Amino acid sequence: MTMADLPGATTTTTEPSADGRTASPDVPSVADASVAAATTPSQQFSARSGRRAVSSLRRTVTSVWRLWFFAVILVCWWFLSADSTNTFFPPLKNILTQLWDLWVLGDARSQLWSSLEHFAVGYVIAGVGGVLIGALLWKFHRVGDAVSPVLYFIYVIPTAALLPAIMAIMGIGASMQITIIVLAAIWPTLLNTLDGMRGTDPIKIDTARAMHLSSTRTVWTVVLPGAMPQIMAGLRHSLQIGVIMMVVSELVASESGIGFFILEAQQRFAITDMWTGIIVLALIGSLLTFLFILIERVVLAWYLGARAVEQKG
Secondary structure, eight states, rough: OOOGGTOOOOOOOOOOTTOBBBBOOOOOOOOOOHHHHHHHHHHHHHHHHHHHHHHHHHHHHHHHHHHHHHHHHHHHHHHHHOOOOOOOOOOHHHHHHIIIIIIIISSTTTHHHHHHHHHHHHHHHHHHHHHHHHHOOOOOOOOHHHHHHHHHHHSSSSSGGGGGHHHHOOSSSSSHHHHHHHHHHHHHHHHHHHHHTTTSSHHHHHHHHHHTTHHHHIIIIHHHHHHHHHHHHHHHHHHHHHHHHHHHHHHHHHHHSSSHHHHHHHHOOHHHHHHHHHHHHHHHHHHHHHHHHHHHHHHHHHHHHHHHHHHHH
């Protein structure tokens, strides 16, 4: 009996190329002209490195091109407001000058650190708590089915509507602001975690049981990785909601923070100061989103790579 007669065995054939050489499955494809022209391994490596550099440059140009509309808005704002005498719409030049004096050279940074501290604590609690509660509700599905109506009932209540009650219970302070952030930001992560874990392929779970994996190991090695794309989507949504509620809590009941700074500047008709706070808040929100995207790409590298392969196929 030969190897070709064995069940499941495959035979490898070699076909001559256009130039008369025989192609082997062990030799990298040289379909690309730059790689085909390279005859030595070092030349082929250099050709592939050049292709990667070109691809990276193309992605950079694409990313920069996406900012063109934002740049147009800034240019229009700069020139259209240059001669403005409107109290509520000062020139952008004055706003940027005041921003530098207050937030870079001045002491307004203390307001920003206060807000970021509350946001960081609230977001971490909401993220970790959302994943843990979602995992528990998936594990004990009967309990999850029983409490789901209550969870969705609480979920549809706007957190801002709970501010008066939370203020009455907890008073004004950091604990109240963190509680508001947690109550608002926990839901996207919790629900996405629960939905993602429920969508795990049953065959994978059955395979894990057949391999006698413990429940904890099954969750860590099978269920959580499969649900990670949805979990990360929930965490990103929680990030945006956390920033919003950070500002809302400071606008309504606070004695510090960037939201308090914006409201206090508006009340004393320091409109330029108010605009600086709004711009700083936009920059902080954009920076946090950008950092999250970078972390998401690292965590979901395997998932993004698999999707890229599927799209090419």
